[in-house]
Amino acid sequence: MLKCDFGNLARDVQRLEQAGAELLHWDVMDGRFVPNLSYGAMVIAALAQRTDLASEAHLMIEDADRYLDEYVQAGCDWITIHIEAGKDPRGTLRRIRAAGCWAGLALNPGTPAERLRPYLEDVDSVLVMSVEPGFGGQRFIPSSLEKLQEVRGLVGPDKLVAIDGGIGPETIAACAAAGADVFVAGSAIFDRPDFRPALDELSALARESHRGR
Secondary structure: OOOOOHHHHHHHHHHHHHHOOOEEEEEEEEOOOOOOEOOOHHHHHHHHOOOOOEEEEEEEOOOHHHHHHHHHHOOOOEEEEEOOOOOOOHHHHHHHHHOOOEEEEEEOOOOOHHHHHHHHHHOOEEEEEOOOOOOOOOOOOOOHHHHHHHHHHHHOOOOEEEEEOOOOOOOHHHHHHHOOOEEEOOHHHHOOOOHHHHHHHHHHHHHHHHHOO
């Protein structure tokens, strides 16, 4: 949702729902962990009242544990935190699960997949960042495909693997073939005048590659 029209958030959420989107991915930034600011729990809570779509809060913030309850109360179904954001994330992941939400752990481009190993029992999903976090519209980092394969090998078939950054018609098929299940797309959808053809194209490319896995 980082690439949406911030002056017409409710309208864009409605357009995405009508176009067949399944999940709203909210990039929450604190200006410290990443060099940018975005929206917070109050905005997500307000939009949750206007849609039946599931919501994921991607917390690109330094102290996710401190603010976790706000995102649970905002109606988030899925909360993803960063392995690089300071302290051992195990306790936060367990709190997320105890609150009835899916627990995700994100890896920045420079973080090796092996860092996940101590936390595999505490996650429902892993998010591979294929751009440096903090800004939308960046180009896909090709080495992310190798990391996707490594992550898929570590987590096995029963957990979700997501990819975020530079996802579009040119990259989504290769990401699906490398092991991704969930694709966070911004510019590839919001830069198109009609969201449905954009989503349909991306979905078709991903499904075709999944069948080949």
